[in-house]
Structure formats: structure tokens, C-alpha cells
Amino acid sequence: MDARSQRRRLACAECTRKKIKCDKVIPCRNCSRRGRPCYRLPQQTTSERAIQDCLQELQATLRVVRQSQTATPVLEDGTISVPSSPEQQSLLPEPVPSRSDRPEMHSAGVNEDTEVEDAATILEFLAWGRRKVPAYGSPHRSLGDVTLDDELDLDETSHLRLTNDSPLDLLQLLLPKPKCLQEIVRYHCDCLLWYHASFHAIVFQSELGDFVNKYGCNVQNANVDLQWVALLFAVLTGSMTCAPPTVALSWGFHEQERSAIARRWFKAALVCLHRADYTSNHSIYSVECIATMTMSAHMLGHSNSHSVMLATAVRIAQSLGLHLLGSSAHDHPNSLVRKEIGRRVWTELCIQDWFSIPFSESYLIHLLDFNTGTPINCKEDDMVPLPDEVPTSVTYYRVLYQVARLMPWLQDDMAKLNTLYTKYEHVLRYDAQMRTLVSKVVPLFLKNAPLHPSWPCYVPWARHCLIISLAHKIIMVYRKFLWPSFTNLAFSFTLKTCIAASKTILRECKQVAEEEGPILWIYHAFAVAASIILCLDLLFQPPLDAEHHGHRELVEDTIAILSRSNSSMIAKRGLTILRLLSRAEEGQSLPGSSQHELAIR
Incomplete structure (x- = not known):
């Protein structure tokens, strides 16, 4: 075995x-x-073994590059011009200037396989606890999620362990007191809902009021829908996972209990869905629940299983007709709220599906297969359409949705092309297209306008998220050419652009870490991705490069930030990866350090 x-x-x-x-x-x-x-x-975990294997392959590649004596670029850099305007420079990073002291880079056998399966991508996926899709019939198989539960010294046969067959009495024990319950839900609605907009705050809080006042918070009451209870646990999990320690402490949860209860609530949501037979009894609540769980699933180490849950949610949403809701202009006043809820959760499913394309090189939701319009920008108490310049709980993800729509087009267009030249040409065009789109769709309050006292508390957080997310999407566009860019001059524009995007992400994450806002999963995930790129650049460039010190400093700052997180599996895995890469880079820069010494460090 x-x-x-x-x-x-x-x-x-x-x-x-x-x-x-x-x-x-x-x-x-x-x-x-x-x-x-x-x-x-x-x-030793599987991810640790995979990281070591990846580093060994990386060291072998470095040896090949250093032994090369002649450059064989595939195409001339600069043959395709990418326009940029001053307006675009405020949010999306521009390529850094060329290094005058970088040695001539050489082609290291760029082909269709190395184009996809590269160290930067593999290491980033390992931080998520995921792998690129292996070839069918390969000896590798999915090893499931590696969660924080795996670190607990708990007997797996404990009667308190949650399973799909756990009695509802056990789920009841997980609920906090009504006052605390409402405070945690209120935090999610006020401080987190803007990020995913997967449910309607006023509607959900009204349903919570009935659950507390009419049904005494009893999950076994015949009038309580278990799929709604699953949504409740998803909302609670999001709050407990993302709230800063001071906020969790105000609810009465110290760090140790906070981490444990977040894991239990996440599992409780899954148990409720299972007990309600959600794959047969389709409900909007299960779709809202799964979409809401995204913000905590990655942090708690459930990235693998949650990708399957999201696929299930897409099918349930389609069976409910959420993909055929049309535009809000045709809504009857009596059905406006209900249809807007459907549009919001459908839009979130689209965003998650299209931004996950790099994992599987495919997607579920095709642009031509639905007519559901973009949710209206409105306040939830009156649902009156507002200009884009007015901040609401749906503004941020409306912008993200417009960017996400580019991803399936890019995937389809790349699949139709046959040469690296035409594919790279297409990627450069999409870069320009994304920059143009961002300059048009991002409202002023999400850029650098002075904060207005009347704006919601989440506006500064949304600004940080947008800068980090857009920089990461630039890296996503170039992902297939990132690895060759370290060794092939033809792709030097890719390297410059991705390094600039990585530095933008890390500087923004450093600023976020100094504030008391929510701790969102993208802060850790995208910081790890950006740090990996800088670490690889450190491995490929000479130790005396002018940017060497700045890159190393940013990576060290990121390691320090991630080390302070006790409840994020992405942070834990990312720390392992970044420390190993840093150790490899330090070994390389030491005089007389051999590859053998580096390998056994």
C-alpha cells in the first residue's frame, strides 16, 4: 500500500x-x-514531500540554466506593444525597469509541458493544499484536504467528533447564546458581506430573528430548515475565521476556542447540508451557504473539497433557474428582492468558477449559457438602483465580476492557438484589455479619493482587496509564461510585470497587517504566491543584483506576517514553502556552497 x-x-x-x-x-x-x-x-505531510520534490526539480533547472552558454529566444521581446494610460497606473502595477546587471538569460527548453507545469504554479497550489490536475492514469491521487483538525491530538472515535450521522443535539451544542449569535452575524453583515455578497443581509437577519424569537434557536424545530441552519453556520464560520482577535475576544472567544469553534462550525454546515439531503432537495439556502463558505474554506484547509462543493452549487443553482433571471429592469416589485438574491449568489459562483481556471484549465459556467444580469448597485433597505460611485455591499464584487468575465475568454482563445508566439501575443493583448477595463469600471471611491465619513466602514478594506486581487489577476493572465520568463529573454516583459505585481501585493498586505480589519484568505494566499515569484527571481538573479535586498526584505516581512496566523492553513503551508525557498536562496548566495549541500539543508 x-x-x-x-x-x-x-x-x-x-x-x-x-x-x-x-x-x-x-x-x-x-x-x-x-x-x-x-x-x-x-x-511528514504529503505537502512537505511535494515541496521538497519541487525544490529538487528547481535546483536541477538552475543547473541547466547556468551551464547554458548561448541564448536561443523564441521571439524578440518588444515585438508587441502594450499600451497603458496614466489612469491605469493607480491600481494595476506596471513592469519594473530592466535590470542592467542581470546576466543574459537563456532558453531552457520551453515547451507545452513546462509552459503549464512550472515551479511557481506548483508551489502556489501546494500552499492551497491542491495540485495541478495530473494526467489520467498517473500514480498520483487526491489525498484530500489537510486541515487544522489534522494537528489535533483528538481520538477520531470521540463521541464529540462531527460526522454526517451526528445527532442534531450535537449541532445544538455548537450554537452560542442568542445575543452572541446575533453579534457574530451582525459583524458578518457589516464587515464581510461586501466581499462576497452571497446573501441579503436584511432578509437573513429577519430570518435569524424568527429563529431566535419564534423557535428558541432550536435546530430540531419542524419549522426550521436545516439548509438555512447550514447557511447560519457558514456565516458564523466566516465571522470567526476572518475577524481580528480583538473582535473575537469581544464576543468572548479566546484564540484557542476561536480556532476550534470555527472548524466545528464549518463541519456543522456540511452536516446540516447532508442531513437535509441538499443534492436532491434543492434550495437557495444551500447555494448561499456554499458560496459563503468560500471565505473560510481556504483558511481552514478545505480547498480541495470546497472546489467540489462549488461545482455542486452551480448545478443546484441551475436547477433553481438562477442562470436565467435576466435583467433587474424586468423585475416585478414583489419579486425584486428574491431575484436579486439569486443574481448575487449566481454572480459569486461565476467569480469563483472563472478565477479557479488555473487549477483545472477548465470551467463550468459558460458565458453563452446564462442571461442573468449583474446585480444592481443598491442599498438593501430600499433596493433602489444607485450610481456606481455610491459605495454599497455589492460594489466591490461587481467590479471583480467584470474582471472575472475575461478569464473564460482567455482560456478559450488560448486553446485555439497552436504556437507559443501567438499564445504570448494573445496574453499581452489580454493584459492591455484588463488594464483598460479596470480604468473604466473601478469607481473613484475604490481608488484613492479621500475617505468620506458617510461611507461604510469596509471601503478602506475593499480598496486593499481590489489592489491585491487585481495585481494577482495580472499574474494569472501571465501564468503560463511565468516560469519560462525566468530563463528566456523573449518573455522578459512577463517577468517584469509579474515582479511588479508581486511587489504591489506584498506591500499592500504589509499595510493590511498593520490595520484592524478582517483577515481575508486572499491576503495569505496571494502574498504566498507573490513571495514565491520573488524567491524564484532571487534564485535566478546574481546575489549582487540591485533589487536583491528589496526582494528578500519583502519576503522576510511576509514570513513574519504569516507566522502570526494560528488559524490559516494557507499561512502554515506558505510558511513552509517560503522558508525552504529562502534557505535555498541563502545557500546559493554563500561562497563555495554546492548543490549537494543545498539539497541536504
């Missing part, structure tokens, strides 16, 4: 050493009777 498919060892280290039966509870009965310390031996 493949060692990777074995279950986690539960027997303690002492019983394993003595080869005696262990009751698998820490501390176990044997160690307690003998007065010996009881603990489990740490096991």
Missing part, C-alpha cells in the same frame, strides 16, 4: 517503540500508569 494513503498514526510514540497496544488517547493508559510522557511522533 502507498504510504501516503495510510491513515494518520494514532498510537503514541512510547507504545509504538515498545510495540504494545495503545488505547490511542493522549495521554494513553500505559504511559499514565508508568508516569512516562505521552505524545505522538510527527509525520
Whole structure:
């Protein structure tokens, strides 16, 4: 049997050493009777092995590049001009100037395989706990999610462990007191809903009022829809995962309980969906629940399983007709709120589907297969359409939706082309198209206009998110040419652009870390992606490069920020990757350091 498919060892280290039966509870009965310390031996995770393998491949590539003596670029850089306007420079990063002291780069055998399967992409996916789709029939298989639960010394047979067959009484124990419950929900509506807009705040809070006042917070009441309870747990999980420690403490949750209860609430949402047979009994609540869970799924280490949940949500949404809602201009006043809820959650599903294209090189929702319009920019108390310059809870993701719409077009167009030249030419055009789009659709209050006292509290956070997200989308556009850009002069524009985008992300994340806003999953995920690019650039450029110190400083700052997170699996995995890359770069820059020494460090 493949060692990777074995279950986690539960027997303690002492019983394993003595080869005696262990009751698998820490501390176990044997160690307690003998007065010996009881603990489990740490096991190397699959992601750690994958990171080491990727670094070995990276070192082999570096050796090939350094041994090359002649340049063989595929095409001349600069043959295609990419226009930019002053308006575009405020949000999207521009390429950094060429380095005069960078040695001549050489082609390292660019082909269709290395174009896709590159170190930068693989390492970023490992930070998410995911892998690029392997070839069918390969020995690799999905190993499932690696979550924070895997680090707990809990007996897997514990009667408190949540499973799909857990009684509803156990779910009831997870709910906080009504006052605390409403405070946590209110935080999500006021401080997080702007990010995903997957439900209607006033409608949900009204339903919560009925749950508290009419049904006594009893999840077993016959009038309580378990799929709505799943949405409630998703909302609670989002708040507890993303709220800064001071806010969680104001609810009475210290760091240890906060981390544990967030994981339990996430699992409780899944249990509720299962108990409600949501794949057969289709409801808007299950779609809202799954869309809302996105902001906590990645942080808690459920990226793999959640991608399947999102695909399920798309099918449920289609069965409910959410893809055929048309424009709000034709809505009857009595159905306006209901249809807008449908448009909002459908739009969020589109955003998640299209921005996940790099993982599978495919997507579920085709632009020609739905007519649902963009949600209107409005306040939820009156639903009256407002100009784009008025900040509302849907403004941010309306902008993101417009950018996301470019991704399936890019994917389809790239699939039709046959040479690297024409593909790269197309990527450059999409870069220009994205910059033009951003200059037109981003309202002034999300740029650099002075903050107005009447604006919602989330406007500064939305600004940070938009800068970080747009910079990452630029990297996404160039992703297939990022790895060759480290060694091939033909793609030097890609390298300059991605380095500029990475520095933008890291500087913005550093600023976010100094504030008391929500801790969103993209801060960790995109910071890791940006740091990986800078680390790879450090490995390929000479140690005395003028930008060497600045890049290393940004990476070190990111490592320091990620190390302060106790509840993010992306941060934990990212730390492992960045520390290994930093160690490799330091070993390379030491005089007399050999590749063998670097490999065994």
C-alpha cells in the first residue's frame, strides 16, 4: 500500500517503540500508569514531500540554466506593444525597469509541458493544499484536504467528533447564546458581506430573528430548515475565521476556542447540508451557504473539497433557474428582492468558477449559457438602483465580476492557438484589455479619493482587496509564461510585470497587517504566491543584483506576517514553502556552497 494513503498514526510514540497496544488517547493508559510522557511522533505531510520534490526539480533547472552558454529566444521581446494610460497606473502595477546587471538569460527548453507545469504554479497550489490536475492514469491521487483538525491530538472515535450521522443535539451544542449569535452575524453583515455578497443581509437577519424569537434557536424545530441552519453556520464560520482577535475576544472567544469553534462550525454546515439531503432537495439556502463558505474554506484547509462543493452549487443553482433571471429592469416589485438574491449568489459562483481556471484549465459556467444580469448597485433597505460611485455591499464584487468575465475568454482563445508566439501575443493583448477595463469600471471611491465619513466602514478594506486581487489577476493572465520568463529573454516583459505585481501585493498586505480589519484568505494566499515569484527571481538573479535586498526584505516581512496566523492553513503551508525557498536562496548566495549541500539543508 502507498504510504501516503495510510491513515494518520494514532498510537503514541512510547507504545509504538515498545510495540504494545495503545488505547490511542493522549495521554494513553500505559504511559499514565508508568508516569512516562505521552505524545505522538510527527509525520511528514504529503505537502512537505511535494515541496521538497519541487525544490529538487528547481535546483536541477538552475543547473541547466547556468551551464547554458548561448541564448536561443523564441521571439524578440518588444515585438508587441502594450499600451497603458496614466489612469491605469493607480491600481494595476506596471513592469519594473530592466535590470542592467542581470546576466543574459537563456532558453531552457520551453515547451507545452513546462509552459503549464512550472515551479511557481506548483508551489502556489501546494500552499492551497491542491495540485495541478495530473494526467489520467498517473500514480498520483487526491489525498484530500489537510486541515487544522489534522494537528489535533483528538481520538477520531470521540463521541464529540462531527460526522454526517451526528445527532442534531450535537449541532445544538455548537450554537452560542442568542445575543452572541446575533453579534457574530451582525459583524458578518457589516464587515464581510461586501466581499462576497452571497446573501441579503436584511432578509437573513429577519430570518435569524424568527429563529431566535419564534423557535428558541432550536435546530430540531419542524419549522426550521436545516439548509438555512447550514447557511447560519457558514456565516458564523466566516465571522470567526476572518475577524481580528480583538473582535473575537469581544464576543468572548479566546484564540484557542476561536480556532476550534470555527472548524466545528464549518463541519456543522456540511452536516446540516447532508442531513437535509441538499443534492436532491434543492434550495437557495444551500447555494448561499456554499458560496459563503468560500471565505473560510481556504483558511481552514478545505480547498480541495470546497472546489467540489462549488461545482455542486452551480448545478443546484441551475436547477433553481438562477442562470436565467435576466435583467433587474424586468423585475416585478414583489419579486425584486428574491431575484436579486439569486443574481448575487449566481454572480459569486461565476467569480469563483472563472478565477479557479488555473487549477483545472477548465470551467463550468459558460458565458453563452446564462442571461442573468449583474446585480444592481443598491442599498438593501430600499433596493433602489444607485450610481456606481455610491459605495454599497455589492460594489466591490461587481467590479471583480467584470474582471472575472475575461478569464473564460482567455482560456478559450488560448486553446485555439497552436504556437507559443501567438499564445504570448494573445496574453499581452489580454493584459492591455484588463488594464483598460479596470480604468473604466473601478469607481473613484475604490481608488484613492479621500475617505468620506458617510461611507461604510469596509471601503478602506475593499480598496486593499481590489489592489491585491487585481495585481494577482495580472499574474494569472501571465501564468503560463511565468516560469519560462525566468530563463528566456523573449518573455522578459512577463517577468517584469509579474515582479511588479508581486511587489504591489506584498506591500499592500504589509499595510493590511498593520490595520484592524478582517483577515481575508486572499491576503495569505496571494502574498504566498507573490513571495514565491520573488524567491524564484532571487534564485535566478546574481546575489549582487540591485533589487536583491528589496526582494528578500519583502519576503522576510511576509514570513513574519504569516507566522502570526494560528488559524490559516494557507499561512502554515506558505510558511513552509517560503522558508525552504529562502534557505535555498541563502545557500546559493554563500561562497563555495554546492548543490549537494543545498539539497541536504
